[in-house]
Amino acid sequence: MTRSVSFAESGFNLGALHRAMLAAFSDYIVPLQPDADAFKAALSSRGFDPEASFVAAEDDDVIGFWNVATRNTKRYLIGSGTRIGHRGRGLACRLGIAAIDAAENAGIESFWLEVIEGNAGAERLYRKLGFDVTRKLDCFRLDHPYPDLSSCKLSDFGTVANTIQRHSTWEPTWQNATETISGSQLTCFVHEKGGAIIGAGGIVHQIAASERSALQDLLAAAATVGSLTLVNVDTADRSLCSLLEELGAHRFIVQSEMRLSLPNVS
Numbered sequence: 001m002t003r004s005v006s007f008a009e010s011g012f013n014l015g016a017l018h019r020a021m022l023a024a025f026s027d028y029i030v031p032l033q034p035d036a037d038a039f040k041a042a043l044s045s046r047g048f049d050p051e052a053s054f055v056a057a058e059d060d061d062v063i064g065f066w067n068v069a070t071r072n073t074k075r076y077l078i079g080s081g082t083r084i085g086h087r088g089r090g091l092a093c094r095l096g097i098a099a100i101d102a103a104e105n106a107g108i109e110s111f112w113l114e115v116i117e118g119n120a121g122a123e124r125l126y127r128k129l130g131f132d133v134t135r136k137l138d139c140f141r142l143d144h145p146y147p148d149l150s151s152c153k154l155s156d157f158g159t160v161a162n163t164i165q166r167h168s169t170w171e172p173t174w175q176n177a178t179e180t181i182s183g184s185q186l187t188c189f190v191h192e193k194g195g196a197i198i199g200a201g202g203i204v205h206q207i208a209a210s211e212r213s214a215l216q217d218l219l220a221a222a223a224t225v226g227s228l229t230l231v232n233v234d235t236a237d238r239s240l241c242s243l244l245e246e247l248g249a250h251r252f253i254v255q256s257e258m259r260l261s262l263p264n265v266s
């Protein structure tokens with residue numbers, strides 16, 4: 001018999017959730033098989049909320065999951081998945097409804113997620129649950145670092161995060177939000193007209209500047225750590241997207257950010 005229950009009440013540990021995640025994502029549209037430590041770190045930095053998350057269980061196994069994070073009055077779907085042999089039975093739909101009901105009952109105002117363009121099944125699921133696309137996001141890889149010819153200097157996280165907030169025309173998505181990345185090992189560059197925050201593996205979490213030339217300087221400074229990956233750049237940021245294209249960056253994923261606004265039931 002299948003039971004659907006919050007992760008907090010399920011009696012499962014993160015190891016069981018990790019095994020289910022690896023199985024459900026084994027045929028994912030892009031390779032995504034984190035080891036146990038990376039999986040736990042990603043859940044923790046994003047604000048995984050065991051009471052807001054739901055699993056479907058059969059015998060002693062997790063067969064489906066909705067891993068959800070809470071921050072203030074927002075919830076975010078870190079990841080949803082159903083093991084291959086259990087798909088098409090409405091499990092993800094049931095878990096989604098349970099997660100949305102729990103969010104409504106907790107007075108949450110909006111539920112957010114991202115879905116990769118081309119993952120038609122998942123997008124259909126989210127639309128069926130009432131989510132709508134709010135914006136498109138591009139992910140870039142810049143494989144050819146070039147020499148540092150910049151007027152950027154290393155600075156502390158708080159200074160650079162504030163500078164970026166002043167210059168940016170858009171909010172970072174959940175995984176690049178200041179709260180998510182603040183506990184990570186980061187390299188932070190400030191420019192008099194902007195800033196950039198780079199994490200492990202050359203991931204550019206945040207970058208913004210008031211002028212294109214400053215953006216270019218910041219990318220040059222960032223590229224001294226190796227090749228760069230920019231995940232979830234707002235497609236509407238033409239200045240950054242066109243600069244990256246000109247520099248030869250490869251757009252490897254396009255995502256849709258989706259939101260469900262919840263009625264206030266409290």
Ligand SMILES: CC(C)(COP(=O)(O)OP(=O)(O)OC[C@H]1O[C@@H](n2cnc3c(N)ncnc32)[C@H](O)[C@@H]1OP(=O)(O)O)[C@@H](O)C(=O)NCCC(=O)NCCS
Pocket residue numbers: 024025027028029064079080081082083086087088089090091092093094114115116119120121122124125126128
């Ligand atoms: C996406 C996923 C979670 C769906 O799980 P599931 O338990 O099979 O989904 P459900 O049976 O609850 O289907 C619910 C709805 O989703 C949509 N859907 C799910 N899989 C679909 C598919 N392969 N093709 C088209 N629509 C699909 C349908 O609208 C379906 O409702 P319907 O059958 O009434 O039309 C599952 O395919 C999966 O784990 N995929 C790999 C990981 C992944 O992509 N996760 C999402 C990351 S954003």
